[in-house]
Amino acid sequence: MDAASNALPKPDVAQPLTMGPYALALQGLVTAVGRYRSQPIALRLLPGQTLALLGGNGAGKTTLLDTIAGFLRPLAGAVWLAGRDCTEEPPEKRRIGYLLQTDALFPHRTVAENLQFGRLAAENLDALLDRFDLRALALRRPGQLSGGERQRVALARALAGEPDLVLLDEPLSAIDPATRPALRDELARHLRDCRAPSIMVTHDPADALALGQLVGVMDAGELLQVGPAADVFKRPNRLRTARLLGVENIWPGIVNEHPDETLVRIGLSPDDANCFVDAARPHNGMPLLAGMRVRVCVRAANLIAAPCQQPPPAGYSRLPIRLLDAMPLSTAIQLRGRFGPNLDALAYAPPWQMRGWTLTPDERLALHLHAEDVHILQDDDAPDPAPPQRRPAR
Amino acid sequence: MDAASNALPKPDVAQPLTMGPYALALQGLVTAVGRYRSQPIALRLLPGQTLALLGGNGAGKTTLLDTIAGFLRPLAGAVWLAGRDCTEEPPEKRRIGYLLQTDALFPHRTVAENLQFGRLAAENLDALLDRFDLRALALRRPGQLSGGERQRVALARALAGEPDLVLLDEPLSAIDPATRPALRDELARHLRDCRAPSIMVTHDPADALALGQLVGVMDAGELLQVGPAADVFKRPNRLRTARLLGVENIWPGIVNEHPDETLVRIGLSPDDANCFVDAARPHNGMPLLAGMRVRVCVRAANLIAAPCQQPPPAGYSRLPIRLLDAMPLSTAIQLRGRFGPNLDALAYAPPWQMRGWTLTPDERLALHLHAEDVHILQDDDAPDPAPPQRRPAR
Amino acid sequence: MRTQRGLMFWVFWLAACLVLAFITLPLLALVLHPSLGQLREAAMHVGVRDAFLVSLEGAALSTALSMLFGVPLAYLLARQQFRGKTAIETIVDLPLTVPHTIAGIALLLVFSRHGWLGPAAAHLGLSFWGTFAGVVLAMAYVGLPYAVNAARVGFEAVDPRLEKAARSLGAGPWATFTGVSLPLAWRGVMTGLTLCFARAIGEFAAVVLLAYYPMSAPVKIYELFLQAGLNQSVAASVLFLTIVLGLFCALRLLAYGRRVERVAQA
Amino acid sequence: MRTQRGLMFWVFWLAACLVLAFITLPLLALVLHPSLGQLREAAMHVGVRDAFLVSLEGAALSTALSMLFGVPLAYLLARQQFRGKTAIETIVDLPLTVPHTIAGIALLLVFSRHGWLGPAAAHLGLSFWGTFAGVVLAMAYVGLPYAVNAARVGFEAVDPRLEKAARSLGAGPWATFTGVSLPLAWRGVMTGLTLCFARAIGEFAAVVLLAYYPMSAPVKIYELFLQAGLNQSVAASVLFLTIVLGLFCALRLLAYGRRVERVAQA
Amino acid sequence: ACGAQAQAETLTVFAAGTLGKTFTELARSFEKDHPGVTVQPQFGGSVKMVKQVTQLHMPADVVAVADYSVIPKYMYAEQGQAATADWSIGFLRNAITFVYTPKSKDASKIDASNWYKVLSEPGVQIGRSNPDTDPSGYQTLQMLDLASGYYHDPQLAQKVLANAPKTNIRDTETDLISALQLGQIDYLAIYRSDALQHHLRYIPLPPQINLSDPKFAASYAKAVAHTANGSLPGKPIVYALTIPKGAPHPKLAAEFIAYLLGPKGQALIEKNGFAPVHPAYAQHADKMPEALRKLTVPWPGQ
Numbered sequence A, B: 001m002d003a004a005s006n007a008l009p010k011p012d013v014a015q016p017l018t019m020g021p022y023a024l025a026l027q028g029l030v031t032a033v034g035r036y037r038s039q040p041i042a043l044r045l046l047p048g049q050t051l052a053l054l055g056g057n058g059a060g061k062t063t064l065l066d067t068i069a070g071f072l073r074p075l076a077g078a079v080w081l082a083g084r085d086c087t088e089e090p091p092e093k094r095r096i097g098y099l100l101q102t103d104a105l106f107p108h109r110t111v112a113e114n115l116q117f118g119r120l121a122a123e124n125l126d127a128l129l130d131r132f133d134l135r136a137l138a139l140r141r142p143g144q145l146s147g148g149e150r151q152r153v154a155l156a157r158a159l160a161g162e163p164d165l166v167l168l169d170e171p172l173s174a175i176d177p178a179t180r181p182a183l184r185d186e187l188a189r190h191l192r193d194c195r196a197p198s199i200m201v202t203h204d205p206a207d208a209l210a211l212g213q214l215v216g217v218m219d220a221g222e223l224l225q226v227g228p229a230a231d232v233f234k235r236p237n238r239l240r241t242a243r244l245l246g247v248e249n250i251w252p253g254i255v256n257e258h259p260d261e262t263l264v265r266i267g268l269s270p271d272d273a274n275c276f277v278d279a280a281r282p283h284n285g286m287p288l289l290a291g292m293r294v295r296v297c298v299r300a301a302n303l304i305a306a307p308c309q310q311p312p313p314a315g316y317s318r319l320p321i322r323l324l325d326a327m328p329l330s331t332a333i334q335l336r337g338r339f340g341p342n343l344d345a346l347a348y349a350p351p352w353q354m355r356g357w358t359l360t361p362d363e364r365l366a367l368h369l370h371a372e373d374v375h376i377l378q379d380d381d382a383p384d385p386a387p388p389q390r391r392p393a394r
Numbered sequence C, D: 001m002r003t004q005r006g007l008m009f010w011v012f013w014l015a016a017c018l019v020l021a022f023i024t025l026p027l028l029a030l031v032l033h034p035s036l037g038q039l040r041e042a043a044m045h046v047g048v049r050d051a052f053l054v055s056l057e058g059a060a061l062s063t064a065l066s067m068l069f070g071v072p073l074a075y076l077l078a079r080q081q082f083r084g085k086t087a088i089e090t091i092v093d094l095p096l097t098v099p100h101t102i103a104g105i106a107l108l109l110v111f112s113r114h115g116w117l118g119p120a121a122a123h124l125g126l127s128f129w130g131t132f133a134g135v136v137l138a139m140a141y142v143g144l145p146y147a148v149n150a151a152r153v154g155f156e157a158v159d160p161r162l163e164k165a166a167r168s169l170g171a172g173p174w175a176t177f178t179g180v181s182l183p184l185a186w187r188g189v190m191t192g193l194t195l196c197f198a199r200a201i202g203e204f205a206a207v208v209l210l211a212y213y214p215m216s217a218p219v220k221i222y223e224l225f226l227q228a229g230l231n232q233s234v235a236a237s238v239l240f241l242t243i244v245l246g247l248f249c250a251l252r253l254l255a256y257g258r259r260v261e262r263v264a265q266a
Numbered sequence E: 001a002c003g004a005q006a007q008a009e010t011l012t013v014f015a016a017g018t019l020g021k022t023f024t025e026l027a028r029s030f031e032k033d034h035p036g037v038t039v040q041p042q043f044g045g046s047v048k049m050v051k052q053v054t055q056l057h058m059p060a061d062v063v064a065v066a067d068y069s070v071i072p073k074y075m076y077a078e079q080g081q082a083a084t085a086d087w088s089i090g091f092l093r094n095a096i097t098f099v100y101t102p103k104s105k106d107a108s109k110i111d112a113s114n115w116y117k118v119l120s121e122p123g124v125q126i127g128r129s130n131p132d133t134d135p136s137g138y139q140t141l142q143m144l145d146l147a148s149g150y151y152h153d154p155q156l157a158q159k160v161l162a163n164a165p166k167t168n169i170r171d172t173e174t175d176l177i178s179a180l181q182l183g184q185i186d187y188l189a190i191y192r193s194d195a196l197q198h199h200l201r202y203i204p205l206p207p208q209i210n211l212s213d214p215k216f217a218a219s220y221a222k223a224v225a226h227t228a229n230g231s232l233p234g235k236p237i238v239y240a241l242t243i244p245k246g247a248p249h250p251k252l253a254a255e256f257i258a259y260l261l262g263p264k265g266q267a268l269i270e271k272n273g274f275a276p277v278h279p280a281y282a283q284h285a286d287k288m289p290e291a292l293r294k295l296t297v298p299w300p301g302q
């Protein structure tokens, strides 16, 4: 049961475009606003598919949605929607349901009037109110709604009227944690029921995994990676992607030796024979030759804390660490340890595993790590990029 | 190693105030703005202590900070700061470092000039810049900084000059997930080094646990609970608190029988003998009599997924569920199941536990739950409160 | 914010009171000057009533025209970025600076019988010399900058995202303008309307050059001063002020009654 | 936003061009009217130069005074909530509505030799009759509403959170006002200053009643018209307009040169 | 010219707009002869200037108006109202005429004999000032009434006035000079002095009708102008002046008037197209300052 099971094989963004079964296709789209310019962006979505778009502040996500919706003219490329090239169409012709980064409800109209604006005037209001459970709010003005209610109305407005495409710009940010899970579930239900493809921008990897069949990662105007959600989270294709996806542990390493055909061993510290991890092979077609400098990406959730002496199960590597601190989070206990020369490891342990296990600082522990959970990337990026200056001086 | 080890015993908010060793004391403070009125708020903080304040949108958190900082006049009560009653003092006399909900950097001044404003003019600028690692940005204007950089400067401005109290209003919201962990660590470091007590408002339980020795929960103008972080998360005192703290599973139940002196058994479904949980006794002094209607709060992370047949270890209850779906999140795999008549359970399983265990929908599983992890609350709140209307019509 | 009753607060209030006294005292002196009988007399005077009517109608019409043509310009200035925008902004402010008599002469140069546009207008049966049309023309000229500037501020305060939302809901540019931008810029537009109206109704010098007859209120008040004396003319102006103030308040209510946020909320 | 070249766009531009033509044409006609020789002659005329100086100095001084007293009022209106605020707002707008001659008469009623405050002022050695002080007084009266209203808009646009930040950093109300509020409201304050200046420098009717002498530019232009005829007076006013426009542009640059955001950023 | 030189003094003169050029030149010349003295003439409609003194209580040293009857009417004591002046001097004469420009309709064929026919033609636009408030306004009406008799055409006044509708009326005729020069109107009823000072062509009307000559006072008196202030009989156009009672510098004012009535003043008056009244006429000579009394003769016919 894989959340990405109904996902496409990763669309080959280079091959010439044929609309085929796709409901949305972006062909070498170069977006621009102010002094910002994106790289050419290619993307195809099937009907009903949801793409969750992650990326740093100022990556160009909103700009991309604005271009698809027709508010910005692309510098190059085309937008194909429901079988037609609509690059030159004005926004009101495109039949796109767009939830803007703020909810953008019309403050001078009631909820019902908001839902009857423009092309939605032809819809059956009663049916709409029922579908989104808004009957009680129909006569209120947006200023009289709570944040969560506002967002629900905005969502209804974006999804109503069977649009050809749904664009959602951070639909769940600015919602407090008490309201958030319910709203996320509701959103998931509506996106499932919706025939149109949708693109949802979010800063929260959890939202992306929960709602997107596909996940895309953008940074500084470049669509770094698009693919089935689980794939992208498991195998980010670049260091920037890994960072944006919130991979907690990124260590430098050197390809050492080859224990066998299916595994490759990566040394994390040149002089410490104990400090290595095994990774599964083949590895995304990367030629892993001995001596090559690589980056090892490991999610904290995949590191299993174990007593120091306990031997790792088969297929697992063992990292001996000195505990720095342990902190209970709401979903797990966060362990921070140091190993090798000066490398930090972050691990999440389920609270029940820690029951009755009193940890003291500087205690020696081992972290076990399965070869399948080790993701190796080429060391091509700058070693530790300073956060790029995103907003140009105005 | 408990994150709350240096926390106070929960201050008894009713007892008459003596400043004692406390660096900040609020005594029956009634805050007000517009048509909003809070309940009387009592609070005491020791030097160096950090209180993380959680709560829904419009709960009154910003209003509370504004009142402490002297921008709003309380309707009643007093603010004691560093041994003096400063309820009537103007804001500029209070020596409070206040990071407002937006960063509130002066856009017409450079970073250096921002850090030399007001009482900070007397500080050593070089030392400040070095301490917060801002030397490279000193001559830029806020408009030329990225969001993360802006927040760092604002933080420096709030913490500089040895204030008597530090107030931080959502210091980490609006920061993208790539920048967030680093900034959180930096903030934690500075709060540790800081002699003054601090209050930090946040929407994120993870931030609250990571940064606060004490956690407070506010809702609709009421400080529902204050206490050591782990305590509050483990034992929320009301249903509203539990919801705001993000407790995933809240089930109705009836106190059944008493298996022994240390345990109490709660039936979750009246007719299904299999559908019960055991909770540890004594239970916060609550008299748990047979037949009493209660609410059972359980965090998803504390539910251990197990094959259906596997018997629970000693001290654990067993909930037989039918799997609804499984979704990989970045830190765990989220399992959703149904049991009894119509109750849903959410459980987080570590990814390594699920390795090689293929789950299919409708599969029968068991969830094991330790008696210590079951938290029982009185069923006094409304059964399923509609989100209160927080913003009054303007 | 807490009302800080510090020294600055009092100094500021002192300055504010001086300003208010400075504005109010002369008007108060004016209002107290005529007796009730004189006021009644002025109110019964047919010429005075006619002049008031001309002024009110002229100001209303010129304001309507200013809004009709000025609001589109205001919207363009608020929304479009183009080269020469600053030049256009300066042009719009020009009538503010020109001494009013000179503005009248400038209008004559263009709209008189032999002026640049006079003959063309005459072809259409329009004459601006000594006609109601002339009153309206002069009023519109001095009032336009206020209409444009205030409406522009109103449009600038409307969140462009609301317009985007309307467009993507299938509303064309026109439906978006009338259904979203204009209602949300209401306050600014109404402020512009009020200011333009106020400026138009008070104008004397520019109007009198084009049209002494039909007499508008300021002209009539001046004539009363010459013909009948100070008391009568002050009585008429107090009456006039009262009417205008009433209208002013009504417009203000219309402008500020509909307090809706113009920004999409997070 | 995408520049939608739809029908509405063109209709709006058409309306905008009509407005711009309406404003520009009369002024163009004015500028083209005098010959270069007449302009030179006007420029060499000592009386004209003196009058320009009086106007510029008077407008500068009255604007300075209006700002000095009007800015605190603007700040209070922008920041404080109190009962009667609407009344005060209406009072501030009053001088807009009053016909200018009436405004002059009202000022006379209060500030003339026998007026309410005239004797008191005379005690202080201040006379407003036929003095530079009178010019400044009348100019300030008609210019004040602009100063207050524009400055108020400027202050309203300053994020109160920035003021809070300043206060909690230990800056008193005064330091906060001068160090944060005022610099950030710069644009609004400067716009107010510009409008007030423009209004003051163009005023004739109110000024001429209080102070025919020292002659300000509009009075001089009127006198030139009486003595020398239309051509000289138009030449002088073109000259005057040019100077004022130059000043206007300079003020505009000052106001808009410092584009800083006035809102704390998220 | 002595005594006053010791300290700087400012003399305020309120004068009819038509006296603008004359009095400004006079002021400069007076200042040259009286060092330390500043003369500040202010110009406007005659009635407006008088009312500024009587009703707005503006301080003025000399008031000079375009119609001698204005001073008695508004400034002498009247039903309880205190007098602001009690004497006046008629010091120059003027004539009413029509000015035009080469662009005016039928400008090429108009002359002193056919003017009333040209002005009666349909389509001609004639400007005049407000007869209810301005002397030249009612003087124009009186002149046209006289012309009806003089040219034996009872309809003359009516026909000419048909071309001078309300739209062409302003407070003072000088307000219309710009309209004339910009071609909005063809002819403008105005004083001859203005015509000369503004270098405008004008129609030399016969003295029997142009109200310039006191010789014809009796026949002038038969002409009537119907205004809002009642029916006004015609009078010769004699400009008058006085020193208001509250004048700040009555002594200097008398010196200024003497200067005006002296040779230098008379020369300026003639240069600017006025006809001098020499010696000047005095009304209530007993109440005027000694120095002036000897420069005047009693008003003929009064």
Ligand SMILES: Nc1ncnc2c1ncn2[C@@H]1O[C@H](COP(=O)(O)OP(=O)(O)OP(=O)(O)O)[C@@H](O)[C@H]1O
Binding pocket: A033, A034, A035, A036, A055, A056, A057, A058, A059, A060, A061, A062, A063, A064, A101, A390, A391, A392
């Ligand atoms: N109207 C504009 N004018 C000029 N530059 C702009 C404008 N809007 C956005 N930008 C710039 O374009 C870039 C991309 O902005 P965009 O809003 O698409 O980012 P984003 O990925 O949506 O970021 P966020 O997560 O903060 O919403 C940024 O560098 C931004 O500063």
Ligand SMILES: Nc1ncnc2c1ncn2[C@@H]1O[C@H](COP(=O)(O)OP(=O)(O)OP(=O)(O)O)[C@@H](O)[C@H]1O
Binding pocket: B033, B034, B035, B036, B055, B056, B057, B058, B059, B060, B061, B062, B063, B064, B101, B390, B391, B392
């Ligand atoms: N200036 C104001 N005038 C009137 N009402 C206000 C004002 N500021 C806040 N409120 C109201 O007071 C209540 C508390 O607001 P407050 O800003 O303290 O909430 P908060 O807990 O900080 O919420 P958030 O998480 O959204 O920041 C809300 O109902 C809000 O609508």
Ligand SMILES: [Mg+2]
Binding pocket: A061, A062, A063, A101, A169
């Ligand atoms: Mg965005």
Ligand SMILES: [Mg+2]
Binding pocket: B061, B062, B063, B101, B169
């Ligand atoms: Mg808040």
